[in-house]
Amino acid sequence: MGGTELESIFALAGTDKGFVHHYGEIYEHLLAGFRDRPCKLLEIGVYHGASLRAWERYLSQAEIIGVDCDAACLAHRSARSEVLLGDVGDGEFLAVLAGRGPFGIVIDDGSHLPTHQQNCLTALWPAVQPGGVYVIEDLEVARTAPCGTGVSTTGWLLDRVWRESLSTGQPNDCFTVFSGNLVAMIKRAAGGETGMQVVYGTV
Ligand SMILES: C[S@@+](CC[C@H](N)C(=O)[O-])C[C@H]1O[C@@H](n2cnc3c(N)ncnc32)[C@H](O)[C@@H]1O
Numbered sequence: 001m002g003g004t005e006l007e008s009i010f011a012l013a014g015t016d017k018g019f020v021h022h023y024g025e026i027y028e029h030l031l032a033g034f035r036d037r038p039c040k041l042l043e044i045g046v047y048h049g050a051s052l053r054a055w056e057r058y059l060s061q062a063e064i065i066g067v068d069c070d071a072a073c074l075a076h077r078s079a080r081s082e083v084l085l086g087d088v089g090d091g092e093f094l095a096v097l098a099g100r101g102p103f104g105i106v107i108d109d110g111s112h113l114p115t116h117q118q119n120c121l122t123a124l125w126p127a128v129q130p131g132g133v134y135v136i137e138d139l140e141v142a143r144t145a146p147c148g149t150g151v152s153t154t155g156w157l158l159d160r161v162w163r164e165s166l167s168t169g170q171p172n173d174c175f176t177v178f179s180g181n182l183v184a185m186i187k188r189a190a191g192g193e194t195g196m197q198v199v200y201g202t203v
Contacts, residue, residue: 004028009057015050017109021137023183030133030185031105036060039104042067042097044088044120049076051109056080065100067110088116094123101127106134112141117153121160131190139182157184 006028010018017023034041038061043051046068055064056078064081066073067088077083086093088110106128108120117136128134139154 006031006054006058009054010051013050013054013057014048015054017051017054017137021183023137026183026185027135030135030187031059033131034059034062034104038062040100040102041065041105041107042100042103042124043107043109044068045107045109045111046070046073046076046083049073049081051107052076052078052081052083059105062104067097088120091119091123094120098123098127102129102132103127104129104132106132107137108135109137112138114153114156118156118160121157125186125188128188130188132188134186134188136184139184154184157186 004024007018007022007024010024017027035058039059040063041055041059042065043055044067046052046066047070049066052064052066055062062080066076066081066083067086068083069085069087071085073083074085084097086096088094088097101124103124106124108117110116110120121134121136125134136153136157
């Protein structure tokens with residue numbers, strides 16, 4: 001078992017967020033403000049339902065929505081977690097997902113294809129509430145795999161965050177973190193913050 005409470009919860013639930021990727025510590029840091037408070041979490045990628053079970057345990061009052069293109073994932077619905085079936089490669093489906101916001105937490109743990117990661121962020125970022133977080137896992141997959149524009153998600157994201165700042169006229173609307181574990185965590189400013197801030201580790 002890992003060293004943090006969330007690492008232990010990940011291990012018990014059986015999600016590779018813990019024993020493969022060791023995301024527990026950084027997630028715990030990022031999600032501390034959501035514990036025991038009502039919020040809405042959307043996770044792309046249900047698979048065997050392990051992460052849904054982990055979020056149910058860690059976020060006691062969260063409304064949890066899992067998304068997957070595999071109908072077998074409907075078996076992982078629960079009293080706490082809804083599962084929506086759809087392909088995030090479909091722009092119309094992404095618009096439906098955005099309509100389910102605002103979200104406190106969005107996690108992209110789906111196909112890991114750069115095009116999907118980038119289109120999901122573009123469609124879902126407006127549905128992230130102030131103070132909310134958007135996470136893209138497993139960037140190592142997309143770091144070397146070019147998308148249609150030949151840009152890996154890591155480089156695209158830096159540019160995207162910068163352009164978001166420009167388009168909103170709020171130069172530091174969001175804070176971005178890239179961890180050594182190859183996960184991007186982007187936090188929307190709650191309001192009033194100034195300056196690009198590192199919320200965990202080093203950028
Ligand atoms: C890495 S697994 C999710 C693991 C889960 N989040 C966990 O931690 O236990 C990725 C899931 O993404 C789903 N997926 C792949 N491509 C997808 C797409 N285009 N749209 C929706 N889901 C997709 C797969 O069916 C698979 O169940």
